[in-house]
Amino acid sequence: MRKIKVFDTTLRDGEQSPGVNLTKEEKLAIAEQLSMLKVDVIEAGFPISSQGDFESVKTIAEKIRDVEIAALARANYKDIDCAWEAIQDAENPRIHVFIATSPIHMKYKLNMTPNQVIERAVDAVKYASKYTQNIEFSAEDASRSDLEFLYLIFEKVIQAGATVINVPDTVGYAIPQEFGTFIKKIKENTKGIDKVELSVHCHNDLGMATANTVAAVINGADQVEVAVNGIGERAGNSALEEVIMTFVTRKDFFKDIIVTQDTSQIIKLSTMVSNFTGMPVQPNKAIVGKNAFAHESGIHQDGLIKERTTYEIMDAKSIGLKNNSLVLGKHSGRHAFKEYLNASGYKVDEDTFEKLFNKFKNLADKKKNLSNADIDALISDEIYKVEDYYVLDYVSVNTGNTVLPTATIKIKVGDQVIQKAACSGDGPIDAIFKTINEVVDIPSISLVSYKIEAITEGTDALGEAIVKLKIEDEIYTGRSVESDVTYASSLAYINALNKYISKKQKKVRNV
Ligand SMILES: CC(=O)SCCNC(=O)CCNC(=O)[C@H](O)C(C)(C)COP(=O)(O)OP(=O)(O)OC[C@H]1O[C@@H](n2cnc3c(N)ncnc32)[C@H](O)[C@@H]1OP(=O)(O)O
Numbered sequence: 474m475r476k477i478k479v480f481d482t483t484l485r486d487g488e489q490s491p492g493v494n495l496t497k498e499e500k501l502a503i504a505e506q507l508s509m510l511k512v513d514v515i516e517a518g519f520p521i522s523s524q525g526d527f528e529s530v531k532t533i534a535e536k537i538r539d540v541e542i543a544a545l546a547r548a549n550y551k552d553i554d555c556a557w558e559a560i561q562d563a564e565n566p567r568i569h570v571f572i573a574t575s576p577i578h579m580k581y582k583l584n585m586t587p588n589q590v591i592e593r594a595v596d597a598v599k600y601a602s603k604y605t606q607n608i609e610f611s612a613e614d615a616s617r618s619d620l621e622f623l624y625l626i627f628e629k630v631i632q633a634g635a636t637v638i639n640v641p642d643t644v645g646y647a648i649p650q651e652f653g654t655f656i657k658k659i660k661e662n663t664k665g666i667d668k669v670e671l672s673v674h675c676h677n678d679l680g681m682a683t684a685n686t687v688a689a690v691i692n693g694a695d696q697v698e699v700a701v702n703g704i705g706e707r708a709g710n711s712a713l714e715e716v717i718m719t720f721v722t723r724k725d726f727f728k729d730i731i732v733t734q735d736t737s738q739i740i741k742l743s744t745m746v747s748n749f750t751g752m753p754v755q756p757n758k759a760i761v762g763k764n765a766f767a768h769e770s771g772i773h774q775d776g777l778i779k780e781r782t783t784y785e786i787m788d789a790k791s792i793g794l795k796n797n798s799l800v801l802g803k804h805s806g807r808h809a810f811k812e813y814l815n816a817s818g819y820k821v822d823e824d825t826f827e828k829l830f831n832k833f834k835n836l837a838d839k840k841k842n843l844s845n846a847d848i849d850a851l852i853s854d855e856i857y858k859v860e861d862y863y864v865l866d867y868v869s870v871n872t873g874n875t876v877l878p879t880a881t882i883k884i885k886v887g888d889q890v891i892q893k894a895a896c897s898g899d900g901p902i903d904a905i906f907k908t909i910n911e912v913v914d915i916p917s918i919s920l921v922s923y924k925i926e927a928i929t930e931g932t933d934a935l936g937e938a939i940v941k942l943k944i945e946d947e948i949y950t951g952r953s954v955e956s957d958v959t960y961a962s963s964l965a966y967i968n969a970l971n972k973y974i975s976k977k978q979k980k981v982r983n984v
C-alpha cells in the first residue's frame with residue numbers, strides 16, 4: 474500500500490493570490506483546521522518575505538502539533554536562517570529550499586549558468602542540513618526544464634542532504650500524460666531518488682492542476698502539494714479537496730493508495746479559507762462549490778429520489794455537508810415537485826397536484842431565482858384558496874425624504890367600506906402594514922418576513938411581494954405580483970390575512 478503525503482500550501486502559495494493578505498490569527502485558525510483534516514505537511518509561509526509572515530510561521534510552528542511545518546527559502550543563507558528561526562520549535566520542521574532550473578528562468582531571472590545553479594542549490598541544501606535532516610528541494614519551473622539537467626541537479630542535492638525532491642509545474646504548462654511520463658522518467662533516471670520522497674506542485678493556468686497531480690501520483694509521486702479551494706499564484710494551485718476526493722472516490726482505481734485525511738472537515742475548511750481570503754468559491758467548483766451537490770433537472774432529480782448514486786459519485790456528508798439538495802426550477806419534473814410537497818407536509822389529490830405543478834412550471838419559466846418562499850406561496854394560494862373576506866379598495870401613501878410616511882387605506886368587507894389613515898411607519902411599507910392592522914379586526918398579527926423582488930427586467934418590472942404573517946401561532950403566506958410595489962405589498966398582506974380568516978371560518982363551520 475502507498476501513503477501519499479498531502480502537503481498544504483494554502484498559507485504560502487495560496488496567500489500569493491493577488492489581493493489576499495491573511496492576519497496571523499487567520500493563518501493560525503486555518504492551520505488548526507488543516508491539522509483537524511490531518512494533512513501531513515503545512516507550508517506555513519515564506520518567513521524572509523516580511524516580519525508579519527515570519528511571526529505567523531513562528532506561531533504556527535509553536536502551536537500546531539502532529540503535522541510537519543515547512544517554511545520556504547530561496548537558495549541563500551539569509552532566507553534559510555530566517556526560515557529555520559521561524560520553524561525551529563515545530564514538532565517536525567522542514568526547510569523548503571528552491572531555485573529555478575528552466576533555461577528561461579536561469580538566464581533571464583537568475584542570470585546564472587546551469588552549473589552555477591547546481592552549485593548554489595547544493596550549497597544551500599548543505600547549509601540547511603546544519604539545522605535539520607528534513608529538507609525539501611524544489612526545482613522551480615521544472616516542467617519547462619531539461620530532463621537531463623533535472624536528473625543531475627536532483628542527484629547532487631540528494632547527495633547534499635535533500636530528503637524530498639519537488640517537481641513544480643510552476644506556470645501550469647504541463648499536460649497530464651506528458652507530466653506523468655516526466656515524473657516516471659525522473660523516478661527511473663535520477664540516482665538516489667528511491668531514497669527520498671518525490672513530490673509535485675502543479676499550477677492551474679490551463680485548468681489541469683489536479684489532472685497533472687493525479688497523473689504524477691499514478692506515475693510514482695509520493696507527495697502532492699495542494700491548496701484549499703485551489704487558490705494560489707495566478708490561476709491557483711491544485712485544489713486540496715479535488716485531489717483527496719479523487720483518491721477517496723476512485724478507490725477502485727487507486728487500490729494501493731491509503732488516504733489518512735478526515736474528509737468531513739473539507740467544507741468547513743473551504744468556507745473558512747473563502748471567508749478569510751475574501752475569495753468566493755465559484756458555484757460550479759468541484760467538491761466545494763454550492764452547486765456541487767445540487768440538482769435541478771427533472772430527470773436527474775427523479776433518478777436521485779429513486780437512488781442517490783444514479784447522479785452522485787460522492788456523498789455530500791463525506792465532505793461535511795449535511796445533505797445534497799434538490800433545487801426546484803424550470804427544469805424540474807413531477808417527481809421532484811411531489812418530493813417537495815411531501816417533505817413540506819402538504820397533502821394534495823392528483824387534480825390539485827397537476828394544477829400546482831403547471832402553475833409551478835409557469836412561474837419557474839418567468840422567474841430566474843425561484844425560492845422556497847415562492848413555491849410555498851404558490852402552493853398555499855391553491856390549497857387554501859380563499860374567498861376574499863377583505864378586499865383592498867384603495868391605497869395611497871404619502872412619502873418622501875422630508876415627510877413622515879403616511880398611508881391611507883380603504884378596505885371593503887362585503888358592502889361595508891372601512892377607511893383609515895395612519896401616521897408614521899419607518900417607511901411607506903411599514904406605514905401600509907400598520908394601517909391595515911388598524912383596519913382589520915384581527916388581534917396580534919406579527920410580520921415574520923417580507924420580500925419584494927423584481928421578477929421581470931427594466932424600471933417597469935413586475936414586483937412580486939411575499940409576506941409571511943404569524944397569527945395565533947400559525948404562519949400565513951400572502952403573495953401578489955404588480956408593477957406598483959406598494960400596491961403589490963398591500964395585496965400580499967391582505968392575501969395572508971384572508972387565508973387566516975378562511976381557515977378560521979372553516980374551523981367554525983366544522984364545529
Ligand atoms: C514560484 C514561487 O511561488 S516562488 C515564491 C514567490 N513568493 C514570493 O515572492 C513572496 C513574496 N516576496 C517578497 O516579499 C520579496 O520578493 C522577497 C522578500 C522574497 C525578496 O525581495 P527582494 O530582495 O527585494 O528581491 P526581489 O523580489 O525584487 O527579486 C528577487 C531576487 O531573488 C533572486 N531569486 C529568485 N529566486 C531565487 C532563488 N530561488 N534562490 C536565490 N535567489 C533567487 C532573484 O534573482 C532576485 O535577485 P537579484 O536582486 O539579484 O536580481
Ligand SMILES: CC(C)C(=O)C(=O)O
Nearest residue numbers: 571611613641643674
Ligand atoms: C516554490 C515552488 C514550489 C513554487 O511555488 C512553484 O514553483 O510554483
